[in-house]
Amino acid sequence: MSIAENPGLRERKRLATRKAIQSAVLRLATEKGLEGVTVEEISRRADISPRTFFNYFVSKEAAIVGDGPELIESAELESFIQGGGGDIFDAVGDLMAEAADRASEDRDTLLLRRALHKQHPHLFALRMAGMRQFEDELTAVIARRLAHDDPSLARDQAALTSRARLITLVAIGTLRHAWSCWADEENGESLAKRVRDSFDQLDHLLVAAAAR
Amino acid sequence: MSIAENPGLRERKRLATRKAIQSAVLRLATEKGLEGVTVEEISRRADISPRTFFNYFVSKEAAIVGDGPELIESAELESFIQGGGGDIFDAVGDLMAEAADRASEDRDTLLLRRALHKQHPHLFALRMAGMRQFEDELTAVIARRLAHDDPSLARDQAALTSRARLITLVAIGTLRHAWSCWADEENGESLAKRVRDSFDQLDHLLVAAAAR
DNA sequence: CTGCAAGATTGCAGAGCATGCAATAATTGA
DNA sequence: TCAATTATTGCATGCTCTGCAATCTTGCAG
The missing domain is CATH 1.10.357 (Tetracycline Repressor; domain 2)
Incomplete structure (x- = not known):
């Protein structure tokens, strides 16, 4: 806990899973077209259960578009x-x-x-x-x-x-x-x-x- | 066929069904909230089969928002x-x-x-x-x-x-x-x-x- | 009026989306 | 090491949406 204790293990893992999902859905949609992609397949690529996918994003589309911008400090x-x-x-x-x-x-x-x-x-x-x-x-x-x-x-x-x-x-x-x-x-x-x-x-x- | 022969019976019925669906979905969503409304219920109110609903609109939401504007003559x-x-x-x-x-x-x-x-x-x-x-x-x-x-x-x-x-x-x-x-x-x-x-x-x- | 072609409606089957719930597993902090 | 918190997962369930084939309605020409 010496370098940066802001992001604990939990937080880092969560971020990583999020990125993994986004990367998976983007690559799959590019390869097979948006309609040809299922949540099941996304989950397989991202190494999570289909149920977990919905703990991160409310829909396939939400995973693709990502988050909106945020105002500055x-x-x-x-x-x-x-x-x-x-x-x-x-x-x-x-x-x-x-x-x-x-x-x-x-x-x-x-x-x-x-x-x-x-x-x-x-x-x-x-x-x-x-x-x-x-x-x-x-x-x-x-x-x-x-x-x-x-x-x-x-x-x-x-x-x-x-x-x-x-x-x-x-x-x-x-x-x-x-x-x-x-x-x-x-x-x-x-x-x-x-x-x-x-x-x-x-x-x-x-x-x-x-x-x- | 004296007054206006543009809209035949077919076309008029189609328009009427479209309006009926829109009216049904708007009233239902107002009464029970957007999430509480199913296509089945909309169809019942509009007197059509659920399958027919999707011949008119691709989704519940599409029936609510209606059509976009059109440019002038x-x-x-x-x-x-x-x-x-x-x-x-x-x-x-x-x-x-x-x-x-x-x-x-x-x-x-x-x-x-x-x-x-x-x-x-x-x-x-x-x-x-x-x-x-x-x-x-x-x-x-x-x-x-x-x-x-x-x-x-x-x-x-x-x-x-x-x-x-x-x-x-x-x-x-x-x-x-x-x-x-x-x-x-x-x-x-x-x-x-x-x-x-x-x-x-x-x-x-x-x-x-x-x-x- | 009749019959045929085009178009609209419907039921059914099936794939996929999305959520609640309860059990299990991992992380945290003491 | 233990208890509390949080994350993941499987399962059951209900709804959305599409394709297909059967049936019915409308338009039109003879």
């Missing part, structure tokens, strides 16, 4: 909230690029998942569903920044929330754009870089639209 | 494509508000569906998935308008597509905002009106962001 959040002045979409874009970086797993997993997402749009929808919590957290953070930037807005709670939610959803749309570009590339940039690109394009769009 | 599309000059988001907002109007069914259905969406976020995700075709059509139309507005852009196919896709996804985000506001109201405006509101807010956001 509180210290950096504070700097986002207080870092007024600049374009808010730029700032949100940075937040998202960092989240994308943090969520990135090994490259093989990423590529397999990407290919499956491309073939099966409904998996993509599942991924969107898994982002709801992220969305809500993001909206809350953006609302705090808006209130900090413009205290007069903070008095009208409804307007504040509405605007924060709109910014969130536009940002999520931009994130989807980044995903879409990333998926279309043969085998290219990191997702984080693509995210920054898309937010840059959004910036150009805004300037053009407002200058009309 | 070609004549109005042409005017969108040629109607350069104005803010493109305004124009897209109009397109969407009209699509929302056209897709609206009877009020009861709408309200039940809304309540269920609120309780079960994953239904909402399914609805988003059902919009993929709409999204793709919208992107194609926007690309044509962009090319019409700025012929020099049309030479760089990749940039054109990328921009059209970004506009589409930002617009979809705004549509989601409209849904979200609409769902939060006790029992209010039409969805189409809400859509216009959200696109107005987007406009303000753009001006503010660009004027920073």
Whole structure:
């Protein structure tokens, strides 16, 4: 118990099983197509019982799409909230690029998942569903920044929330754009870089639209 | 065969069955909760065999969320494509508000569906998935308008597509905002009106962001 | 009206998904 | 080493969804 006592044996094993399942389902789905894969076969490859599979994931699909992104540490959040002045979409874009970086797993997993997402749009929808919590957290953070930037807005709670939610959803749309570009590339940039690109394009769009 | 010979008896019956199923599933899910409803019970209420249910919908959930929106008639599309000059988001907002109007069914259905969406976020995700075709059509139309507005852009196919896709996804985000506001109201405006509101807010956001 | 072709409904069988429950096994901390 | 906690597993069960073949309905032409 000298090096790192954070992750005990139990925790490490759990993580390993989780990865094993995800790896198994991704490889199987790639080999035999999504519909041709059964939980039984996944379990055989991952060396667990079929029953155990459902202790980790509620469905085959959930094992494929993985977890949604998570918001960053509180210290950096504070700097986002207080870092007024600049374009808010730029700032949100940075937040998202960092989240994308943090969520990135090994490259093989990423590529397999990407290919499956491309073939099966409904998996993509599942991924969107898994982002709801992220969305809500993001909206809350953006609302705090808006209130900090413009205290007069903070008095009208409804307007504040509405605007924060709109910014969130536009940002999520931009994130989807980044995903879409990333998926279309043969085998290219990191997702984080693509995210920054898309937010840059959004910036150009805004300037053009407002200058009309 | 004097009034309208478009919909024969066959077609009318099919439509009626479809509505009966949707009505049955919405009422049952409202009464007993989404998880407490079986296909068998839905079929009993709709007076069809369970097997027939699956001839109409691929799943319980699909029967609840209904169909995605459809793009408008070609004549109005042409005017969108040629109607350069104005803010493109305004124009897209109009397109969407009209699509929302056209897709609206009877009020009861709408309200039940809304309540269920609120309780079960994953239904909402399914609805988003059902919009993929709409999204793709919208992107194609926007690309044509962009090319019409700025012929020099049309030479760089990749940039054109990328921009059209970004506009589409930002617009979809705004549509989601409209849904979200609409769902939060006790029992209010039409969805189409809400859509216009959200696109107005987007406009303000753009001006503010660009004027920073 | 009649008969035929196309299309819709149904029952049945079967594979797979997903969950609860209770027994068993592994990990933790004292 | 022991007791508490947590994870894994097998079993039973109910529901989802699909393919297939039989039957019935609708559309249409003669």
